[in-house]
Amino acid sequence: MKRYLMTPGPTPVAPETQLAMAQPILHHRSPQFMEILAKVREDLKYLFQTEQEVLMFAATGTGAMEGAVANTLSPGDYALVVDGGKFGERWAELCEVYGIVVDRLRVEWGRAVKPEEVAQRLQANPAIKAVFVQANETSTAVQHPVKELAEITRSLPGTILVVDAISALGGYPLPMDEWGLDVVVAGSQKAMMLPPGLAFVALSPKAWEFVKTSKCPKYYFDFAKQLKSQQKNQTAFTSAVTLTMGLQQVLTWIREQGLEKIFAHNRKLSRAAKAAVQAMGLNLYSKENPSEVLTAVEAPAGVDGQQVVAKLRERGIWIAGGQAQAKGKIFRIAHMGYIDELDLLGTIGALESALNELGYKVELGVGVKAAQEILGKEA
Amino acid sequence: MKRYLMTPGPTPVAPETQLAMAQPILHHRSPQFMEILAKVREDLKYLFQTEQEVLMFAATGTGAMEGAVANTLSPGDYALVVDGGKFGERWAELCEVYGIVVDRLRVEWGRAVKPEEVAQRLQANPAIKAVFVQANETSTAVQHPVKELAEITRSLPGTILVVDAISALGGYPLPMDEWGLDVVVAGSQKAMMLPPGLAFVALSPKAWEFVKTSKCPKYYFDFAKQLKSQQKNQTAFTSAVTLTMGLQQVLTWIREQGLEKIFAHNRKLSRAAKAAVQAMGLNLYSKENPSEVLTAVEAPAGVDGQQVVAKLRERGIWIAGGQAQAKGKIFRIAHMGYIDELDLLGTIGALESALNELGYKVELGVGVKAAQEILGKEA
Structure with a gap:
């Protein structure tokens, strides 16, 4: 895989x-x-x-x-x-x-x-x-x-x-x-x-x-x-x-x-990731200055963040769970380095399926669409 | 090269x-x-x-x-x-x-x-x-x-x-x-x-x-x-x-x-290297307990150890010079790890030529022969 x-x-x-x-x-x-x-x-x-x-x-x-x-x-x-x-x-x-x-x-x-x-x-x-x-x-x-x-x-x-x-x-x-x-x-x-x-x-x-x-x-x-x-x-x-x-x-x-181009790429991926999880009805864990290279998301009520991580791993996608006091409460999707739009869209699609399997109902495609709308725009 | x-x-x-x-x-x-x-x-x-x-x-x-x-x-x-x-x-x-x-x-x-x-x-x-x-x-x-x-x-x-x-x-x-x-x-x-x-x-x-x-x-x-x-x-x-x-x-x-086989291989390469340089009339720098993974050799009178190193590099072979107080006085040939008999024989042959070019006359093949005699024997 x-x-x-x-x-x-x-x-x-x-x-x-x-x-x-x-x-x-x-x-x-x-x-x-x-x-x-x-x-x-x-x-x-x-x-x-x-x-x-x-x-x-x-x-x-x-x-x-x-x-x-x-x-x-x-x-x-x-x-x-x-x-x-x-x-x-x-x-x-x-x-x-x-x-x-x-x-x-x-x-x-x-x-x-x-x-x-x-x-x-x-x-x-x-x-x-x-x-x-x-x-x-x-x-x-x-x-x-x-x-x-x-x-x-x-x-x-x-x-x-x-x-x-x-x-x-x-x-x-x-x-x-x-x-x-x-x-x-x-x-x-x-x-x-x-x-x-x-x-x-x-x-x-x-x-x-x-x-x-x-x-x-x-x-x-x-x-x-x-x-x-x-x-x-x-x-x-x-x-x-x-x-x-x-x-x-x-x-x-x-x-x-050029650094500017790389930064712009990351910023776009970041906005897409954040729009996607919010379109799924999820909240960002970062209440202030959310990172442009990483998206931390609160697990929905009744779902353990580690379960979300595990469900994505079954699909070959590695995201991170929460550490220390945030363990189980959140999951984190990184979008830095050698990561492109396809990687991110695939991850969001897999996340939608995983959440449904875990009992948090989300309309398939709703997060992907939100991301696509941002990714489709020029830089 | x-x-x-x-x-x-x-x-x-x-x-x-x-x-x-x-x-x-x-x-x-x-x-x-x-x-x-x-x-x-x-x-x-x-x-x-x-x-x-x-x-x-x-x-x-x-x-x-x-x-x-x-x-x-x-x-x-x-x-x-x-x-x-x-x-x-x-x-x-x-x-x-x-x-x-x-x-x-x-x-x-x-x-x-x-x-x-x-x-x-x-x-x-x-x-x-x-x-x-x-x-x-x-x-x-x-x-x-x-x-x-x-x-x-x-x-x-x-x-x-x-x-x-x-x-x-x-x-x-x-x-x-x-x-x-x-x-x-x-x-x-x-x-x-x-x-x-x-x-x-x-x-x-x-x-x-x-x-x-x-x-x-x-x-x-x-x-x-x-x-x-x-x-x-x-x-x-x-x-x-x-x-x-x-x-x-x-x-x-x-x-x-198995460690024993690796140790025996290194010991044989070491004995061959030491016999070779001695057959060329050179002295070991190590007066006691010479290493089984490395041979340090005194540069002959009138020859700088660093010149020997440089002459071998021209042939694609990297040996080490002396450090600190031994700089210029010696050169060191390692024979550990992914090194075989051919590597060693080639190095000795190159050393013979290098020494001749530097004015220290050594009969071509004399070191190689000494090494061969040891390498040819069973373990």
């Missing part, structure tokens, strides 16, 4: 990328590989919309998140963590592991943080050195207003904004330099359409200043060491050669398409 | 493995992938020759080395580091990053540590909690006597033996449980014949006791968290799906062959 990954990571890998990764292995210190790294370094800057070096690690996104904490702060430092979902919690856990004193700004799941609340907390404790937030909180499919948060932090010389953009980068606009984001973390297996195993992070000049005074222990995720190596077209430790060859292929494609 | 990686990582990846990794991506929490992890977990135990769980990380070997320090020790603890090469130095650097007090047992490059010296140092400071060593010091092609070291540490309840087996595991005998090694670290891109990007570590019950009291910060490389996830056939964070599919293929092959 064909398998459709409509999940917020891993996302499908294009056959062209699979072929790029099936090439014979190169030595990671060979001129051929260094040439690939040189190209990749430039294209990553385009993707991050930054003039800074984008650091690459053989790891998944959490590794780079850990690095973001360990390289900018010191034990005893204060941090403000926006905690509105499972990945917000991860920022708090990471900080606590390194002895950072965490002020948790709890946000109701499904809602976005209010910039004025962040401003108030920072005013209340001017010693706070970093604000940690998700650009796209994957567990709730909410986009936190990082542009507005950056407007607050950029005026504070002693405070940086650290953004987990693992499920956001490459999916919708997040211009790092223009908005003034200080640390941006990304991963390979979401909008970058690669297998898991590469993590990325870029730092503003302001954040690099923080690195100079940080006293947390780090070695594998040492940002200064990695920067120095990459400037010589190497990585500090052995490169993940195969994934990097896939990365080169993907980044070339992204650059050919 | 064909490319031959006779380097101590990355090593060549077999076409069968490339194909396994070119399969469509699986979701890392899918039953299909969990089945793969279940199989891989069992086969890793066979490879490590242990009954303990082998932890898997999306990282390169250095990441698991860092984890070995951060998960077993606490700041202020004492450690003895056997430093006889570039990777011995890495253990010391890693310990120092975490505030461990390091007693460096310096060993002349090209020589192996003497177990009695380790015993003396441990006697002089009974507070030493861990001995860090390389099974195979890649920079010098020397095998440290880890079996003998384990005989010392196993009688000391407060001291563990931590072995970097990144370039050793799967290459020659290193039975973890039988010898009493406490922590064994491995990587994907050496004898395991995979691309870089997976790191492995296994701990003895004694080492797991150390984990309980360790106070170093860790999150991505948190061993206890990883163990708990793997026992549910998951990894703590997103799995490196593609590499794991290659891993399944490789481990199945290793198990079908």
Whole structure:
């Protein structure tokens, strides 16, 4: 049976990328590989919309998140963590592991943080050195207003904004330099359409200043060491050669398409998905700033969200259930990366059938039609 | 031009493995992938020759080395580091990053540590909690006597033996449980014949006791968290799906062959390589316990080791030069993983020609003949 990954990571890998990764292995210190790294370094800057070096690690996104904490702060430092979902919690856990004193700004799941609340907390404790937030909180499919948060932090010389953009980068606009984001973390297996195993992070000049005074222990995720190596077209430790060859292929494609076109495609899919589930009488779980790369839907009364996930799996379609407090209450359909209109229409059609089987009656085609009406329009 | 990686990582990846990794991506929490992890977990135990769980990380070997320090020790603890090469130095650097007090047992490059010296140092400071060593010091092609070291540490309840087996595991005998090694670290891109990007570590019950009291910060490389996830056939964070599919293929092959046959093959290649260079009038750089997976050779008078490397590259053959203090003085030919007799004979033939071109006169065929005589004999 064909398998459709409509999940917020891993996302499908294009056959062209699979072929790029099936090439014979190169030595990671060979001129051929260094040439690939040189190209990749430039294209990553385009993707991050930054003039800074984008650091690459053989790891998944959490590794780079850990690095973001360990390289900018010191034990005893204060941090403000926006905690509105499972990945917000991860920022708090990471900080606590390194002895950072965490002020948790709890946000109701499904809602976005209010910039004025962040401003108030920072005013209340001017010693706070970093604000940690998700650009796209994957567990709730909410986009936190990082542009507005950056407007607050950029005026504070002693405070940086650290953004987990693992499920956001490459999916919708997040211009790092223009908005003034200080640390941006990304991963390979979401909008970058690669297998898991590469993590990325870029730092503003302001954040690099923080690195100079940080006293947390780090070695594998040492940002200064990695920067120095990459400037010589190497990585500090052995490169993940195969994934990097896939990365080169993907980044070339992204650059050919152009970010604007990709963002517009994702935005359209997102609007179609949201119109479709609402036409079925379902509610979005994301009450504010719903994500443009992911649609979280409340399971209808009497239906377990996990059952919806299971019913779609029977059809070869993988969507995600809810995590932690949202488990059973929601299901999530991702539409980022190597996903097209056909994938989405098929998923919506399957969802209509699945809901009917589970006892929630929905007229067949009603969601598909709502989606078609949006997809049929020019960009 | 064909490319031959006779380097101590990355090593060549077999076409069968490339194909396994070119399969469509699986979701890392899918039953299909969990089945793969279940199989891989069992086969890793066979490879490590242990009954303990082998932890898997999306990282390169250095990441698991860092984890070995951060998960077993606490700041202020004492450690003895056997430093006889570039990777011995890495253990010391890693310990120092975490505030461990390091007693460096310096060993002349090209020589192996003497177990009695380790015993003396441990006697002089009974507070030493861990001995860090390389099974195979890649920079010098020397095998440290880890079996003998384990005989010392196993009688000391407060001291563990931590072995970097990144370039050793799967290459020659290193039975973890039988010898009493406490922590064994491995990587994907050496004898395991995979691309870089997976790191492995296994701990003895004694080492797991150390984990309980360790106070170093860790999150991505948190061993206890990883163990708990793997026992549910998951990894703590997103799995490196593609590499794991290659891993399944490789481990199945290793198990079908049997470790003994692989070790015998490597031993024969090693003896042939060493006989060949000696027949050319060259000296081994490894004065004691020369490695069975790698041959380090002193460049003859008047010839720079890096020139030898460069001359072979012109022929598509990648060998390694010397690192740090050995740079220019040596060259290193690896013979581990997906390397056969033809690869080795071709490399030796190319080496003869290269040396002649560089002004070191060697009778063509003399090294090849010495190798042939060994390779021609039954196992």
